[in-house]
Amino acid sequence: MIKIYNSYTNKLEEFHPIHENEVSMYVCGSTVYNDMHIGNSRPIVFFDVVVRFFQYLGYKVRMVSNFTDIDDKIINKAKEENVEESVISERYIASILETYHQLNCLPHYKNPKVTENMNEIISFIELLIQKGGAYVVDGDVYFDVSKVKNYGILSGQTQENLITGARISENEKKRNANDFNLWKETTEGKKWHSPWSDGRPGWHTECVVMISNIFKGKIDIHGGGIELKFPHHDNEIAQAEVAYNHAIANYWMHNGRIDLNGVKMSKSLGNVIMAKDLLKEIGYGPYRLLLLNVPYHQPLNYRQELTNQAINDYDKIINTKKGLIYKLQIEKNITDYKVEKITDSVICSIREEFINALSDDFNTANGLTALWKLIKLMNQLSRQKEFDVQTIKESLTLLDEMMWVYGIDKVINPLNNEDLEIVSLWKEARNNKDFLKADEYRKLLNAKGIML
Ligand SMILES: [Zn+2]
Structure with a gap:
């Protein structure tokens, strides 16, 4: 049974999907005026593991994440470069999709864009006005938060707090301080015709509309970064409540932010690490390990040591896997190690520990503890003189399963004939007690990444 910490109720709850064996998920995506920094990549990687884990357990998952391709920041960047806004948005959509791919994320079910949902957005705003939850002032439309009983429920803010926290500036036309813009008349940037104005x-x-377009109703899980809780997610909840009289999602999940050396990452401070730069430097395996070492609720304080640690850890995992694969090939001429069923009791119990960790609100840090237990066992297996083919095969099969769930999977090709030739020369030298020569061959193999 999977348990999820639902940030809507602030409780750990058993997960019951709307449709048996199916999961519908939506995670708020990027505003496309820049590349992703490592903070933006945390929900992408974490929720990818959520999707993978559900799939591993046999669920059919539909995961959607949007692109916000209309925004003041996009307009400003387009002006700076003297190009159409779509040039900017398409450039960064392409770049961000490439980063998803480099991060070894499974392709999403859909990545909708605001510009492709304009008719639906306009109809939705009309519906809110009809239902009395929104009002028109000149060419603008606002959502009326006073029409929602529990406004601010997700972030746990009371109406009083909200009111004292927000002020209406003189040039604003809204009735309540927390009312927010549904439609804005504009003279700048790309605009669309609507019953209220060109704007x-x-x-x-956008997220409420896209969820309803794609899923035709309530979804299982809505995710995003903790900074989106208020006002963005509270506003999504409020709109769905007025428009459809139902919650938008059964479970809300929020990931903590990433700080850089203890300071909040911000483009204006210049202390930002771009996801694609770090990926280029260390690759998706260490990158994902670095993020998944910390439970997703917790803030993650990024520092150089974490990178070094993640690189070392990933090397250890890969070398263990390689070592046993080569050993099976060299000693027993076996290159296909996958087994249909794992029967060894120790390996079964490690798998159970792994599944239990991830079933407990996707605790990826505890899942890694199980993975390290397996690595320890595999290293013991590789040192045994009489090695146990079946157990080695089972351990490799489970390691592949775990690595797939974490998205750190990597195919290890069997040794080619040339490598095998060197291996047999190495063995021969050892048998002849010609340790100098044996050492030379060993070094040659090591240089090719073959550790024996
Ligand atoms: Zn959203």
Whole structure:
């Protein structure tokens, strides 16, 4: 049984999907005026593991994440470069999709864009007005938060707190301080015709509309970074409540942010690490290990040591896997190690520990503890003189399963004839007690990444 810490109820709850064996998920995506920094990549990687784990357990998962391709920041960047806004948004959509791919993320079911959902957004705003949850002032449309009983429920803010926290500036036309823009008349940037004015939709509406378009109703899991809880997610909840009289999602999950050396990452401070730069430097395996070493609720304080640690850890995992694969090949001429069923009791119990860890609110840190137990066992297996083919095969099969769930999987090709030739020369030298020569061959193999 999977348990999820639902940030809507602030409780650890058993997961019951709307449709048996199916999971519908939506995670708020990027505003496409820049590349992703490592903070933005945390939900992408974490929720990819959530999807993988559900799939591993046999669920059919539909995971959607949007691209916000209308925004003031995109307009400003387009002006700076003297190009159309779509040039900017398409450039960064392509770049971000490439980063997803480099991060070894499974392709999403859909990546909708705001510009492709404009008719639906306009109809949705009309519906909110009809239902009395929104009002028009000149060419603008606002959502009326006073029409929602529990406004701010997700972030746990009371109406009083909200009211004192927000002020209406003089040039704003809204009735309540927390009312937010559904439609804005604009003279700048790309605009669309609507019953109210030529303008653009507000940010908070797009996710509600896309979820309802794609999933035709409530979804199982809505995810995103903790910074989106308020006002973005509270505003999504409020709109769905007025428009459909139902919650938008059964479970809300929020990941903690990533700080850089103890300081909040911010582009204006210049202390930002771009995901694609770090990926280029260390690759997806260490990158994902670095993020998944920390439970997703917790903030992650990024520092150089974590990178070094993750690189070492990943090397250890890969070398253990390689070692046993080569050993099976060299000693027993076996290159296909996958088994249909794992029967060894120790390996079974490690698998159970792994599944239990991830079933407990996707605790990826505890899942890694199980993975390290397996690595320890595999290293023991590789040192045994009489080695146990079946157990080695089972351990490799489980390691592949775990690595796939974490998205750190890597195919190890069997040794080729040339490598095998050197291996047999190495063995021969050893048998002849010609240790100098044996050492030379060993070094030659090591240089090819073959550790024996
Ligand atoms: Zn959203």
